């Protein structure tokens with residue numbers, strides 16, 4: 001339960017997003033094709049992939065800013081690509097989006113930036129707008145900075161202000177486009193903790209696009225990897241972190257050895273040369289414990305550490321899950 005904007009209590013929110021056979025191209029050039037995945041309600045999923053593989057395009061397609069060539073995006077029984085503009089406008093209110101740069105209006109102070117969606121999309125009186133804006137600024141730790149302009153604050157604060165704005169209409173699905181880009185490791189750690197805490201407080205469904213491998217390894221319940229025009233894999237965190245599939249293994253462990261090259265895919269000669277030189281992939285590193293909410297309570301999508309591996313007959317890399325009990329049989 002979490003407080004609603006009218007001061008009452010509401011049942012946990014968060015909706016499932018079911019994507020099937022989604023394909024998107026620009027000028028006949030496919031960005032990705034036949035993407036099928038389900039974002040489980042209230043869980044955190046991360047989407048990874050080399051630069052330029054269309055992760056931002058995927059987020060924009062989900063929220064209806066871009067139209068796919070084919071495929072469906074089912075949310076609460078509605079297929080987004082098939083909705084009229086008017087119906088889509090309504091469904092979009094389910095979404096909060098944190099764009100890469102925070103996408104704040106440079107001439108407005110933080111208060112007005114955060115208030116903007118409320119003033120645009122609702123008819124709430126100014127006193128109510130003020131109450132909600134302060135509630136969200138408090139959630140992201142920005143009370144006291146509300147009169148500052150975006151140009152007067154740090155990149156990390158801009159991200160948090162963008163997050164407060166993304167939260168202001170109490171979205172059920174929150175999309176984050178590289179929330180950690182341009183942040184130092186300490187600020188990234190704070191932001192990741194904030195994301196996990198917000199997920200617990202709001203129960204919304206989160207999808208995070210990131211290049212930060214530590215974020216990908218510790219924050220989500222599920223991980224997806226887009227590579228070479230398709231979704232290479234999507235599933236529970238443990239499944240990808242214990243995967244020996246070459247692309248997944250290479251990407252999640254940030255290695256040079258493997259099928260992914262500097263530009264995109266390595267060609268056959270490069271792979272042959274690697275094989276001839278006897279270059280071997282290093283062993284999989286231990287699966288780290290999942291990041292917990294700072295109040296010590298459970299995450300909504302929390303599973304017993306090692307459970308996925310145990311149920312699927314996969315031996316996790318040695319040292320996985322820190323001191324946690326591994327593979328509790330249920």
Ligand SMILES: Nc1ncnc2c1ncn2[C@@H]1O[C@H](COP(=O)(O)OP(=O)(O)OP(=O)(O)O)[C@@H](O)[C@H]1O
Nearest residue numbers: 026027031049050051052053054055056057058211
């Ligand atoms: N509106 C558009 N019109 C034409 N092409 C586009 C458009 N938007 C994106 N693209 C192209 O789609 C491809 C994927 O871009 P996108 O920004 O989604 O990649 P990305 O995986 O998010 O990259 P990065 O990790 O570097 O942010 C790129 O080749 C890009 O030029």
